Structure formats: C-alpha cells, structure tokens
Amino acid sequence: MIRIEHISKRFKKLRALDDINAIFNSGQVVSLIGPNGSGKTTLIKSILGMIKADSGKIFVNNIQINGDPSYRSNIGYMPQIGRYPDNMKIGQLFTMMKDIRNAKDRVLDEELLKKYELEKIFEKPMRTLSGGTRQKVSAALAFLFNPDILILDEPTAGLDPLSSEILKEKIIAEKKKNKLILITSHILSDLEEFTTHVMYMQEGKLIFLKEAETLQEETGEIKISKAIARIMKGEQPGNNWIDKVFHVSAGDKII
Amino acid sequence: MLKLTRYILYDIVRSKIVIAYTLFLLTVSFSMFRMEENSGKALLSLLNIILIVLPLISLVFSTIHYYNSYEFIELMLSQPMSRTRIIIAEYAGVTVSLLAAFLIGAGIPVLIFSPTDTGITMILTGLALTMIFTSLAFAVSVKARDKARGIGSVLLVWFYFALIYDGLILLILFGFSDYPLEKVTLALSFLNPLDLGRIFIMLKMDVSALMGYTGALYKDFFGSTAGMALVTSVMLLWIIIPVWVAVRYFKKKDL
Numbered sequence: 467m468i469r470i471e472h473i474s475k476r477f478k479k480l481r482a483l484d485d486i487n488a489i490f491n492s493g494q495v496v497s498l499i500g501p502n503g504s505g506k507t508t509l510i511k512s513i514l515g516m517i518k519a520d521s522g523k524i525f526v527n528n529i530q531i532n533g534d535p536s537y538r539s540n541i542g543y544m545p546q547i548g549r550y551p552d553n554m555k556i557g558q559l560f561t562m563m564k565d566i567r568n569a570k571d572r573v574l575d576e577e578l579l580k581k582y583e584l585e586k587i588f589e590k591p592m593r594t595l596s597g598g599t600r601q602k603v604s605a606a607l608a609f610l611f612n613p614d615i616l617i618l619d620e621p622t623a624g625l626d627p628l629s630s631e632i633l634k635e636k637i638i639a640e641k642k643k644n645k646l647i648l649i650t651s652h653i654l655s656d657l658e659e660f661t662t663h664v665m666y667m668q669e670g671k672l673i674f675l676k677e678a679e680t681l682q683e684e685t686g687e688i689k690i691s692k693a694i695a696r697i698m699k700g701e702q703p704g705n706n707w708i709d710k711v712f713h714v715s716a717g718d719k720i721i
Numbered sequence: 722m723l724k725l726t727r728y729i730l731y732d733i734v735r736s737k738i739v740i741a742y743t744l745f746l747l748t749v750s751f752s753m754f755r756m757e758e759n760s761g762k763a764l765l766s767l768l769n770i771i772l773i774v775l776p777l778i779s780l781v782f783s784t785i786h787y788y789n790s791y792e793f794i795e796l797m798l799s800q801p802m803s804r805t806r807i808i809i810a811e812y813a814g815v816t817v818s819l820l821a822a823f824l825i826g827a828g829i830p831v832l833i834f835s836p837t838d839t840g841i842t843m844i845l846t847g848l849a850l851t852m853i854f855t856s857l858a859f860a861v862s863v864k865a866r867d868k869a870r871g872i873g874s875v876l877l878v879w880f881y882f883a884l885i886y887d888g889l890i891l892l893i894l895f896g897f898s899d900y901p902l903e904k905v906t907l908a909l910s911f912l913n914p915l916d917l918g919r920i921f922i923m924l925k926m927d928v929s930a931l932m933g934y935t936g937a938l939y940k941d942f943f944g945s946t947a948g949m950a951l952v953t954s955v956m957l958l959w960i961i962i963p964v965w966v967a968v969r970y971f972k973k974k975d976l
C-alpha cells in the first residue's frame with residue numbers, strides 16, 4: 467500500500483531522513499520506533515506530503531505522490547501535536563471536516579466520537595481543550611472517514627488509561643479489517659498487542675524493519691517491548707541477530 | 722474551493738478586525754464629506770487618507786490572518802486538498818472581506834455624496850489596490866518564517882511604496898532636472914501601484930491643470946485607449962504576480 471524509495475530530507479545541515487526505503491502492506495500494523503528526533507514524524511509527514519522530501523519517491527496504492535492530493539482520502543492521520551483553529555468549536559470542526567470531505571457518499575465511523583463522548587462537549591471551543599481531549603478529537607477525526615490507511619503519531623500520548631485502552635481496541639478492530647496501520651509511540655508496552663512489524667529508526671536512518679516474530683526469535687525476548695529496549699540500549703541483540711537492513715528493490719511487489 | 726473560502730470568510734468576519742476597518746472608513750468618509758462643502762475637495766482629502774491607510778491595513782491584516790490560519794492550513798493539508806487550492810482559498814477569503822469593507826466603508830459614502838466619474842474611478846482604484854496589497858502580503862507571508870518577521874517585512878513593503886519610493890523619484894527629478902523626465906517618471910509610476918492609482922484619479926479630478934506640461938502629457942497618455950489598457954494590465958500584473966509567487970512558495974513549503 468505504501469512504498470518508500472530512497473527518501474532523504476535535510477533541514478539545513480541536519481539529516482532528518484537518510485535514504486529511507488520501506489514497504490508497508492495492508493493488514494500490517496507497523497510500529498515506528500526510535501529516539502526523539504530520529505525522524506519518525508518527518509517520515510510520516512513526508513508520506514502525507516506535508517514535508518517535501520529532497521529526493522526519493524513515495525507511492526501510495528501504486529501511485530507516486532506528487533501534487534495530486536486525492537490519495538489522502540484513503541489516509542486517516544492523527545498528528546503528534548493536533549492543532550486546530552482556536553475559535554472553532556468541536557462540533558463545528560466535525561461539521562466542517564464532513565462538509566469539505568463530501569462525506570455524504572462515505573460510511574462514517576463515529577465510534578470514537580461516541581466512546582469519547584465528544585458530542586457532549588460539542589460547544590467547547592478548541593482553544594479551551596485539555597491536551598488529552600484535543601488528542602481524542604484528533605483520534606476521532608483520523609478514524610472518521612473509514613480510511614484504508616491509518617497513520618498515528620504518538621496516539622496514546624496524553625490519554626488517560628481508559629481512553630488509551632479504547633484507542634488500542636479500536637486499532638485492533640481496524641487491523642482485523644485488513645487495513646494498514648502505521649503507528650509511532652514511546653510507550654512500547656502500548657504497541658505489544660497489535661504490532662506485526664517493527665521499524666526502527668535512528669538519526670534519520672532506518673536501522674531495521676522486521677516482522678515482530680522475527681524480532682522475537684532473534685532477540686530471544688517474548689515481549690516486543692523488551693526486545694526493542696535491548697536494541698535501544700545498544701546491547702548485543704542475540705546470537706540469531708541478522709544485521710540486515712530491509713531493502714526495497716525496484717521489482718518488489720506491493721499489494 | 723468555494724467551501725473552503727466560505728469557512729475562511731466566516732472566520733474573518735468573526736474576528737471583527739474587518740468590521741472595525743469598515744467602520745473606520747465609514748467614519749472618515751462621512752466626516753470628510755461633512756466638513757468640506759466642495760465634494761471634489763472632500764474626495765481629494767479622502768483619497769489622501771485612503772492611499773495611506775488602505776495599503777497598510779491590507780498588508781498587515783493579510784499577514785496576521787495568514788499566520789493565524791496556520792492551524793487551519795495544516796489541518797487542510799492532511800486532507801485530500803491541493804496546496805494551490807488551499808492558498809488560493811485563503812487569498813480569496815481575505816481579499817473578498819477587504820473588498821467588501823472598502824465598498825461599504827468608502828464606496829457607499831462616495832456614491833452618495835459624489836456619484837461622479839471621479840468618484841467611481843476612485844472606488845475602482847481602491848478595489849484594485851486592495852487586491853494588489855493583499856497579494857503582496859501573501860507573497861511575503863508565505864516566505865517569511867514567523868509572524869514577527871512577516872509583519873516586519875510587510876511594513877517595509879508599505880514604507881517602500883508609501884514613502885521611500887516618492888523620495889527616490891524626487892531624488893531622480895532633482896538630480897536630472899536638466900533633462901526632460903516626464904516620460905521617465907510616467908514609466909517609473911508603473912513600478913508603484915499607489916502612484917499609478919493616484920495619478921489616475923488626479924487626472925479625473927482635473928487638478929492636472931495645476932501640473933502644467935507633465936499634467937498634459939499624463940492626460941494624453943491616460944486619456945488614450947492604449948494608455949488605459951496599459952494601466953489596467955499593469956494593475957492586473959501587480960495582482961497576479963505576487964499571488965503566483967505565493968502559490969509557488971507555498972507548494973514547496975514544509976509544514
């Protein structure tokens with residue numbers, strides 16, 4: 467569904483993305499992990515076209531992204547920091563989004579809207595919302611148009627345990643519908659339940675992209691969070707470790 | 722696009738700055754026509770105020786609006802919406818609101834007290850200048866990194882067109898006073914839409930008689946169909962080129 471070929475991006479001298487290659491397919495939940503400033507958000511924003519990469523290509527559903535924005539109707543995006551027009555009320559925000567998306571001919575998914583009881587606070591202006599509530603609004607918007615691809619940038623940060631659980635259940639439910647979910651988080655235990663692939667980045671470089679099972683085998687850890695924690699600490703990952711960076715070649719098929 | 726513009730307009734009207742601008746214009750216009758017996762003189766005084774205030778408000782308001790809309794723009798970018806469409810919608814929203822303010826605030830009083838050729842010329846010139854300076858503000862704002870820089874740069878633009886440019890012209894006139902410079906100053910006025918607007922209206926007012934030979938030359942030029950066509954095209958270029966520059970920058974920008 468998404469194919470990234472040799473993407474590089476510099477901010478002045480800083481190499482935010484350094485020749486990234488990856489393929490993500492439907493049915494996968496890819497956990498994008500890496501230290502602060504490793505380029506996770508930059509990569510996500512490049513896929514969305516919000517950041518323009520210096521070189522490389524990105525394909526979404528086999529179509530290269532350049533200019534034509536229609537591919538984004540298949541993507542639900544939850545930003546790391548959700549920013550919304552200050553004076554707009556929550557209710558107005560949802561009405562507006564449905565309006566500009568011509569939502570009439572689409573099946574809307576209002577599950578999170580209901581579960582987070584956002585309708586009760588529809589009259590609240592966005593500027594008065596707490597960080598967590600804002601995060602709930604972002605989550606509800608990301609899932610609203612029932613997209614095939616979900617890109618969630620630290621979705622559980624700032625959510626209370628109950629709300630976080632609701633979101634995780636939602637992610638599992640969407641995974642069952644054979645969607646592609648790309649998620650970043652620093653709370654590794656949150657990723658445990660649904661991760662199928664782990665993508666690890668450091669200083670703008672892709673260190674590895676592996677199936678969760680492979681990672682478990684190679685590190686000898688059952689818990690993905692433990693396995694990743696060991697790698698992050700720079701420990702020897704284990705005897706079975708294969709130090710091979712996932713490589714995309716031109717002929718690779720994407721589903 | 723119209724949908725987007727509608728939301729932008731709604732937001733602008735609610736911010737009340739444009740309403741304050743309308744009321745200011747209304748007050749000034751009515752007091753000018755009240756104070757002066759001679760409606761021609763009143764029109765001249767009004768013109769002088771408008772030539773200072775209109776560019777300033779158009780520039781500063783557009784810039785502030787652009788930066789205050791950052792969240793909205795960011796939100797729209799994650800949707801299936803092209804960048805060109807977003808920035809043009811923003812421009813249209815700001816321009817339409819400022820045009821309406823000018824039409825109500827200055828247009829109506831002029832039509833009541835001085836429904837002459839001159840009056841109508843002044844209204845049309847005011848509308849053109851509003852579009853031009855909004856357009857310039859967008860070109861500057863999209864390029865500037867933050868709000869402070871944006872407003873600073875836009876004030877410089879205003880200084881240049883409202884004050885510095887006239888000084889430069891005077892310097893040229895004094896420096897080369899031995900040469901016939903009428904044609905040169907005429908050509909130079911194309912480099913400043915404010916100057917162009919002023920000359921245009923003054924000629925209609927028949928104060929050009931005071932300007933001697935230069936006045937006669939100008940009158941010949943602006944009175945001819947070719948001259949009119951040229952002036953109109955130059956004004957149009959002043960609107961189109963900065964907007965085009967803004968769109969180009971905006972398409973490449975990281976958000």
Ligand SMILES: Nc1ncnc2c1ncn2[C@@H]1O[C@H](COP(=O)(O)OP(=O)(O)OP(=O)(O)O)[C@@H](O)[C@H]1O
Pocket residue numbers: 477480482500501502503504505506507508509546975
């Ligand atoms: N617009 C920008 N201008 C300049 N530098 C930027 C910009 N956006 C990101 N960076 C830099 O690029 C690097 C990668 O940032 P990015 O936001 O992608 O990191 P991240 O992996 O998402 O980190 P975190 O875990 O903190 O969210 C950082 O060093 C950051 O300072």
Ligand SMILES: [Mg+2]
Pocket residue numbers: 506507508546619
């Ligand atoms: Mg990030």
